[in-house]
Amino acid sequence: MSERTSNRIFDIVNISFITLFVIFCLAPFLHTIAISFSSNRAITSGEVTIFPKEFNWDAYIQVFSDQSMIYSLGYTTVLTIATTVLCMMFTLAAAYPLTKKKLKGRKLFMYVIIITMFFSGGIIPEYLLIRDLNLLNSVWALILPGLVSPFNLIILISFFRGIPESLEESAEIDGSSHVHTLFKIILPLSMPVLATLALFYAVGRWNGFQDSLMYINDPKLYPLQLKLFQMVQNNMVSELTQMEGANRTPLTPESLKAATVIFATVPILLVYPWLQKYFVSGAMLGAVKG
Amino acid sequence: MTTTYLKRYWQLYALISLPIIYFLIFRYGPMYGVQIAFKDFNLFQGISGSEWIGFDAFREVFGMRDFYTTLRNTFMLNFLDLVVSFPAPIILAIMLYEVRFKWFKKISQTILYIPHFISWVIIGGIVYQLFGNQSGMVNGVLESMGLNSIPFLTEKNPWLVTYLFTGVWQSAGWGTILYLAALTGVNKELFEAAEIDGASRLKRIWHITLPSIKPTIVTLLILNLGHMVSIGFDRPYIIGNTAVREYSDVLSTFVYRVGLESGQYTLATVVGLFQAVVGLVFVLGSNYISKKTTGEGIL
Numbered sequence: 001m002s003e004r005t006s007n008r009i010f011d012i013v014n015i016s017f018i019t020l021f022v023i024f025c026l027a028p029f030l031h032t033i034a035i036s037f038s039s040n041r042a043i044t045s046g047e048v049t050i051f052p053k054e055f056n057w058d059a060y061i062q063v064f065s066d067q068s069m070i071y072s073l074g075y076t077t078v079l080t081i082a083t084t085v086l087c088m089m090f091t092l093a094a095a096y097p098l099t100k101k102k103l104k105g106r107k108l109f110m111y112v113i114i115i116t117m118f119f120s121g122g123i124i125p126e127y128l129l130i131r132d133l134n135l136l137n138s139v140w141a142l143i144l145p146g147l148v149s150p151f152n153l154i155i156l157i158s159f160f161r162g163i164p165e166s167l168e169e170s171a172e173i174d175g176s177s178h179v180h181t182l183f184k185i186i187l188p189l190s191m192p193v194l195a196t197l198a199l200f201y202a203v204g205r206w207n208g209f210q211d212s213l214m215y216i217n218d219p220k221l222y223p224l225q226l227k228l229f230q231m232v233q234n235n236m237v238s239e240l241t242q243m244e245g246a247n248r249t250p251l252t253p254e255s256l257k258a259a260t261v262i263f264a265t266v267p268i269l270l271v272y273p274w275l276q277k278y279f280v281s282g283a284m285l286g287a288v289k290g
Numbered sequence: 291m292t293t294t295y296l297k298r299y300w301q302l303y304a305l306i307s308l309p310i311i312y313f314l315i316f317r318y319g320p321m322y323g324v325q326i327a328f329k330d331f332n333l334f335q336g337i338s339g340s341e342w343i344g345f346d347a348f349r350e351v352f353g354m355r356d357f358y359t360t361l362r363n364t365f366m367l368n369f370l371d372l373v374v375s376f377p378a379p380i381i382l383a384i385m386l387y388e389v390r391f392k393w394f395k396k397i398s399q400t401i402l403y404i405p406h407f408i409s410w411v412i413i414g415g416i417v418y419q420l421f422g423n424q425s426g427m428v429n430g431v432l433e434s435m436g437l438n439s440i441p442f443l444t445e446k447n448p449w450l451v452t453y454l455f456t457g458v459w460q461s462a463g464w465g466t467i468l469y470l471a472a473l474t475g476v477n478k479e480l481f482e483a484a485e486i487d488g489a490s491r492l493k494r495i496w497h498i499t500l501p502s503i504k505p506t507i508v509t510l511l512i513l514n515l516g517h518m519v520s521i522g523f524d525r526p527y528i529i530g531n532t533a534v535r536e537y538s539d540v541l542s543t544f545v546y547r548v549g550l551e552s553g554q555y556t557l558a559t560v561v562g563l564f565q566a567v568v569g570l571v572f573v574l575g576s577n578y579i580s581k582k583t584t585g586e587g588i589l
Contacts (some may be wrong), residue, residue: 010491014388021382022398025405025463028416031427035419046430094309097302104295109306112313119570121320122562123523123542124549128326128337129319147312178301207409210523214550225411229528232415254425261415268407276400280467 029265036060036258043254059259068219069227069260076206076224077267083143083205084198090147091197095156096182117150123214130215141215142208142223149204152197159193160186192278199275203268224264231257327559343556351560360544360561363537367453367526368518374454376514379465380507384499386466387473388491402463410524413456417529418443421452444533453529453538472506473499509586516576520569541565 027050034052035043042053063069097103098110120126126145135141163186171181187194212226231252296303322337327347329340351357382402389395405413420427421442429439442452476498484494523542530538539547541561549558581587 006490010388011390014385015391015394018382018385018389018394018398021462022401025401025459028420028459032416032419044425046425046427046433049427049431090309090312093305097306100299100302103299103302109310112310116313116317118573119321119566120317121322121324122559122566123545124555124559124562125320125323125326127550128323128555129316132336144312145316147316148309178299179305182305203407207407207411209409209411209528214546225409228415229411232411232418232528254419257415258419261412261419265408265412269404272404272407273400276403 032258032261036255036262038255040253040255059253059255060263062256063259063263069263071220072222072224072227073263075221079139079142079223080202080205083146084202086143087147087149087152087201088194088198091149091153091156092182092187094148094153095160096178096186098153098157099160113148113150113153123210127214136215137218137221138215139221142205142211145211146204146208149201152200156190156193156197159190163189192281195275196279196281199271199279202271206268228260228264231260324559324563326556327563329556331556331559333555347556347560348564351557351564356539356544357561359536360539360541363526364519364521364540366537367540368521370450370454371457372511372514375457375461375465376511378458378462380469380503382462383466383469383473383503384495386470387499388495399463399466402466404463405460406464408460410522410528413460414528417452417456443531446534446537449530449534450537453526456525456529468510469503469506472503476502505584505586509580509584512576512580512583513587516573517569518572519565520573 030050031048034048034050036059037052037055037057038048039054039056039058042048047053094109094113098106100106121129130136130141130145135144167185168181171185176184207225208223209225209229212221212223213229216222216226234252326337326340328342328344329337330343330346331337331340386395386399389398418426421429423429423439423441423444426442428442432439440448442448480498481494484498489497519541521540521542523546526538526540527543527546530543542565545558545562545565548554548561577587
């Protein structure tokens with residue numbers, strides 16, 4: 001076998017393998033999309049795989065005519081944007097001073113932050129704190145506890161360190177204040193890393209589930225994930241009770257559940273490809289550092 | 291001197307004061323609350339008003355059968371996850387590295403990263419669609435082939451497979467980023483020299499590619515071992531259920547159940563503290579070993 005043919009065989013095998021893995025990643029989504037567009041009859045008889053059977057929009061019409069679902073989507077979107085903006089402001093406010101070697105107390109601040117990466121009070125003391133601050137059943141319970149991720153902060157500090165100091169020094173000689181320098185010189189140079197961190201914060205909030213489960217009882221303040229979880233949980237309970245022969249839970253139709261899953265996934269799929277080229281380097285930096 | 295110093299730096303102190311206040315309240319506040327592990331905590335008397343009981347609650351926790359089950363499960367799920375999920379991104383990264391069509395590489399990477407950004411709630415929803423006993427697709431396919439359906443979600447061992455499978459699905463693609471980064475540093479001349487010497491592609495992978503990411507592999511492996519007692523809440527809570535609790539109940543879900551569902555704050559705090567302390571020892575230990583062996587660590 002000549003080298004060229006063996007090379008070609010290798011390429012074919014390699015690319016087929018990767019394609020298989022890509023399909024493995026995509027198939028669950030495709031199946032869920034197919035379910036969401038299929039009739040209930042086709043779903044319950046198990047005919048739906050990757051393509052919709054007996055195509056219809058009913059599930060989506062139902063999702064979009066459900067007031068509480070639209071409300072939850074709007075509420076979660078606003079919550080995500082607000083959280084992301086606040087997190088970015090706090091992370092920036094911490095990162096910039098920590099890059100200044102001449103700042104007294106910098107090491108102390110650094111320790112205060114790093115320690116929290118390795119030790120935490122645990123969820124019960126966290127819950128009691130939120131309770132004592134009267135934040136139970138308030139959106140602030142979903143925003144305040146996560147304002148700065150030390151992990152993201154370190155990514156930002158490392159990035160800032162890569163910016164030549166001479167830039168800032170010359171600005172200072174020209175009489176620029178620190179805040180002015182931060183906004184006029186540092187931020188414009190940092191757009192890629194800022195986009196990455198904003199994506200991490202936004203995805204974290206959009207996907208966040210445990211905190212809403214713990215802190216929120218008022219259905220009006222349920223983020224989308226918690227609402228979705230209850231639908232899925234419904235399914236789980238029925239799955240179990242049917243085994244025991246006593247099915248009393250009202251079933252959400254499969255197609256409706258699938259449509260809701262897709263509905264909650266689409267926003268991430270929309271923003272993510274635009275930010276991909278940035279976050280790859282952000283993820284690398286973060287993983288090496290912590 | 292001090293006034294000029296403050297004049298020069300007050301803006302920076304003003305900037306950092308807010309995040310520091312945040313850390314003191316929301317990160318150190320709960321650390322203060324950890325003392326209730328040593329108190330007979332009563333909601334009405336609050337943290338400082340409750341009575342000290344020393345290690346009584348620890349004794350009670352260490353006498354609970356459930357505690358050992360959840361501890362075992364935490365180790366078991368993390369360990370199996372490591373065995374199953376750890377090699378996947380390595381293999382995938384090496385294969386992606388070998389791809390010569392840029393567009394193909396780019397598209398597949400974009401798709402492979404997606405699952406990392408999907409919440410466990412949504413993955414849970416998808417898992418039920420796929421693996422449910424009644425209407426799950428996989429069982430539908432099995433039945434249409436004349437095979438018995440498998441209780442993927444409601445029986446222990448099949449559930450374990452489902453749990454591990456979701457881990458590979460969610461993290462394999464994302465995990466390639468680090469290895470691909472390590473591979474960008476490889477000297478291309480090595481490959482050319484090997485090619486001239488007549489080494490096949492597999493041989494080149496074995497003798498050049500793999501050794502060049504070995505430090506990354508070892509570092510990540512050691513650091514992963516450091517996370518043996520820390521386990522996220524969402525995945526076991528959402529994928530798990532009462533039918534498989536014997537396997538799916540882990541330290542984090544146990545704390546939630548004992549503390550917030552049954553209101554035994556002291557006991558749950560003890561478990562949380564146990565997890566935090568043992569976790570810290572593991573992380574520092576693995577970091578130490580990593581630094582000794584590979585010169586790389588997180589500290």
